[in-house]
Amino acid sequence: MSEMLTGSLIRKENVEVAQFDGEWILLELDKNTFTKVNEVGGYVWSIIPDCPTAAHIVDRVHAEYGADRAVVERNVATFINKLVEIGLISFEYSG
Amino acid sequence: MFSLLTQVGRQRIYFQVDSERLRDFIYRRYRVLREGALETVEADLQVKVYDLYGKAYNDDQSVVIQETDDSITFTRRDYMLTASLDYSQATIHTHDDFSLRHALLNLFSSWLIYHRKGLLVHSSCIVEHGKAWMFSGQSGAGKSTVAQLSLPRPILSDEATFVYIEDDGQVVIYDSPFRSEWEKPCELVSSPLAGIHFLIQSPDVYRVPLSKGDAFIQLLDKVFFWKPNHFETAKMISICKQVMQAVPAYHLYFQKNDTFWERIS
Numbered sequence: 304m305s306e307m308l309t310g311s312l313i314r315k316e317n318v319e320v321a322q323f324d325g326e327w328i329l330l331e332l333d334k335n336t337f338t339k340v341n342e343v344g345g346y347v348w349s350i351i352p353d354c355p356t357a358a359h360i361v362d363r364v365h366a367e368y369g370a371d372r373a374v375v376e377r378n379v380a381t382f383i384n385k386l387v388e389i390g391l392i393s394f395e396y397s398g
Numbered sequence: 399m400f401s402l403l404t405q406v407g408r409q410r411i412y413f414q415v416d417s418e419r420l421r422d423f424i425y426r427r428y429r430v431l432r433e434g435a436l437e438t439v440e441a442d443l444q445v446k447v448y449d450l451y452g453k454a455y456n457d458d459q460s461v462v463i464q465e466t467d468d469s470i471t472f473t474r475r476d477y478m479l480t481a482s483l484d485y486s487q488a489t490i491h492t493h494d495d496f497s498l499r500h501a502l503l504n505l506f507s508s509w510l511i512y513h514r515k516g517l518l519v520h521s522s523c524i525v526e527h528g529k530a531w532m533f534s535g536q537s538g539a540g541k542s543t544v545a546q547l548s549l550p551r552p553i554l555s556d557e558a559t560f561v562y563i564e565d566d567g568q569v570v571i572y573d574s575p576f577r578s579e580w581e582k583p584c585e586l587v588s589s590p591l592a593g594i595h596f597l598i599q600s601p602d603v604y605r606v607p608l609s610k611g612d613a614f615i616q617l618l619d620k621v622f623f624w625k626p627n628h629f630e631t632a633k634m635i636s637i638c639k640q641v642m643q644a645v646p647a648y649h650l651y652f653q654k655n656d657t658f659w660e661r662i663s
Contacts, residue, residue, distance in 0.1 A: 317628055319635050323642070326611030330618075330635060332628045337615060 310394035311355045312383070318391065320348070329391060338389060343368065344382055351392065357383055399446075401435045404428040406506065407516075407562050407572035407588070412441035417449040423495055427575045429583050443509060444487050447498065451491035452476050461504070461624050470508075470626055477501040485509040503558055503576045507622045511634050516562040517641070518622040521594070523559040523571050525552040526663050529592035530571040532559055533650065534620045539597045540652065542579055547656045552586045558622060561591065561641060569644045593646045595662075596620075600651035605661050613647030614638055 317332040327345025329338045340348065346367065347360055354360045357379060365375045386392045400421040402413045406428065413424050424430065455476040462473045465483075472479045476497035481488035485508045492498040507518040521534035522541040526548075533544040545556040554560075555574035562570050569591040573584040595605065596616050608616070617638050625631050652658040 319632050321611070321614055321635065321639050323610030323614065323639075326609060328611055328614060332631050337618075339611060339615070 310357075310396045312351050312357065312360075313393050313395050314348070314351050315391050315393070320345075331391070338391065340382075343378075347379065347382060348386075348391075400433070402428075402433050403431045403436065403441065405431055406575055407560055409442040409509075410440065411443045411445060411506075412436065412439050413445050413447060415447040415449075420447050420449055420492075420498070423498060426581045427499075427577065427583075429573075442486065443505070445502075445505065446489045448489070448491045450493075451478060452493045452497075454493060455496055455500075463624060463626055465626060472501075472504055472624060474500070479505055481505060481508065485512050499576060503622055504624060506576075508624070508626070508630075510562075511623065511630055511637065514563070514633055514637060516560065517634070517637055518558045518574070518576065519561055519617070520557070520620040520622065521559040522556045523554040523574070524548040525554060525586055525589045526659065528589060530554060530589040531592055531662060532561075532571070532594040533597055534559075534594060534616070535597040536620070540599055540654070541597065543654055544597065544652070544658075545580070547654065548659070552584050552589075553580055554584050554586065554589065556580050562588075563637065563640055567640070567644070569641055591641075591645050593648065594641075595648050595650035598649055598651050599653070601653060603652050603657050603661060605648040605650045605658075608647045608649060610642050610647075614642045616647070617642060 319330045319332060321328040322345060325342040327340045350360060350363055354363055361376050361379050364379060365372050399414045399416055402424050404411045404413060415421055453475050464471045468483060470481055470483060476493040478491045479488060479501045485505060488505050490501045492501055503518060510516040519534060520536060521532045522545040523530050523532045524545060533541055535541055542556050545553050554571050557578040558574055558576035560572045560574040562572050564570055570588050571591050572588045621634060623634050650658060
């Protein structure tokens with residue numbers, strides 16, 4: 304998580320979002336594919352523009368949902384790694 | 399040229415066609431309000447259709463899309479459709495009835511999405527007790543079979559359902575001229591949408607409610623849509639969201655008899 308904490312998160316462009324109750328669907332217009340995520344996953348996706356690093360996201364999720372910080376850190380890292388793997392977000396490192 | 403003013407849902411389409419065969423095609427499938435050239439055309443779409451184009455359709459379904467500053471052209475081996483960017487004016491060169499049906503479906507679907515008015519969906523649609531039920535699936539899923547088994551209930555579509563979003567947000571199904579077996583317009587003009595069934599053939603008959611998200615994903619895959627650009631795709635997605643927010647959806651497991659209606663009504 305340490306390297307991830309410092310890199311800036313960039314969401315992929317041309318991704319439409321559909322939200323239904325606790326379900327979020329991220330649709331990649333370039334590839335005609337979709338990714339279904341749960342409510343917390345959708346929340347994380349929505350705050351990426353305001354939270355430039357994973358550390359910021361952990362702070363916000365911890366504050367919003369009140370879960371144990373170590374658990375939040377682990378789950379956010381897993382989720383971000385998955386989104387990086389499928390190309391929905393990327394990291395930008397300065398310096 | 400033959401000139402015909404027709405009504406499709408809330409829209410008026412003014413056709414100018416260059417052969418008797420094309421004139422007959424329009425009369426068979428559309429509600430013709432009047433025939434003869436109009437001095438002032440009060441129509442949402444104006445379409446000129448020319449016969450004797452290209453070669454018969456084969457299994458190559460690919461549609462080539464070219465966009466310029468003021469028009470968009472869809473070309474397949476059996477038709478060429480050129481439209482203004484708002485799809486209100488179009489010219490179609492067509493090979494036969496099959497190609498004209500597809501070209502008009504393409505044009506009207508594009509018009510609906512551009513104006514955020516609705517969708518055309520791979521589905522049949524049957525009216526029961528004043529409410530419209532959609533039965534959706536790809537080719538071979540049983541859409542037409544469901545329609546046949548549902549007679550004498552009114553059939554608003556057997557192939558491409560015309561889903562319309564009214565100004566107040568209500569989702570209404572209008573009689574679709576894009577039919578495969580039932581050519582004549584339905585005796586009903588429209589009916590409010592009660593729900594959508596995604597068809598699965600099965601030895602047992604039952605239905606399972608779908609979450610909004612799963613239903614939305616299923617619906618996206620059933621919309622007649624040729625993606626001209628991201629902006630239109632985003633509009634199409636937005637309309638699908640509206641539809642799924644408004645009505646429930648189910649997987650309908652069915653066998654080829656009409657007992658599935660006992661699970662619905």
